[in-house]
Amino acid sequence: MPTHRIAPSLLSADFARLGEEVRDVIAAGADWIHFDVMDNHYVPNLTFGPMVCQALRKHSTVPIDVHLMVQPVDALATAFARAGADLISFHPDAGPHVDRTLQLIRAEGCRAGLAFNPATPLDVLEWVIDKVDLVLVMSVNPGFGGQGFIDSALRKVERARRLIDASGRDIRLEVDGGIKADNIRRVADAGADTFVAGSAVFGAASYAQAIGAMRSALA
DSSP, X not given: OOOOEEEEBGGGSOGGGHHHHHHHHHHTTOSOEEEEEEBSSSSSOBOOOHHHHHHHHTXXXXXXXXXXXXXXXXXXXXXXXXXXXXXXXXXXXXXXXXXXXXXXXXXXXXXXXXXXXTTOOSTTHHHHGGGOSEEEEESSOTTOSSOOOOTTHHHHHHHHHHXXXXXXXXXXXEEESSOOTTTHHHHHHHTOOEEEESHHHHTXXXXXXXXXXXXXXXX
């Protein structure tokens, strides 16, 4: 099992001081920065564009994990790769050519991921797992922060873990939505190794204490 990674989501950060928030949460122990991109089309919200990613790149000493909740995907995937993203995930139902989009992201020098909504099956993963570096299982419906964890996601995480292990490849298994210190162990036991936490980190009085509590639960 790969080392656990905690990826605080900027969706819950203070937008008025994002550079400072990135530096502070990394100092508190964040392994990745999770960057939620919403387009008010694929999901009912509007967040960050590539220029914000480019501006934050100089503030981050850890990988920037871009989650595209957009439709169409390819042009923005290219733009975020060139803006400094390290990993770019997208939803397979948001573009007509999943294999082509994965190739495009990797050709830009980024690791490529697929994100699956709570009711989206993992079927497509079997056919492109040779081009995937990250599988992102959504444990809430995308579009808003602060939602409660959907328990059925645990079964999907278990299935994704079996597919990843059978592939023999080094693929991260990330879970996003409602992750807190009191449920992160269950998610890890299901097979996840990377955990997106938004309000549980940025809503805490101490980022270091919030991340530390998650690490203690994982230990």
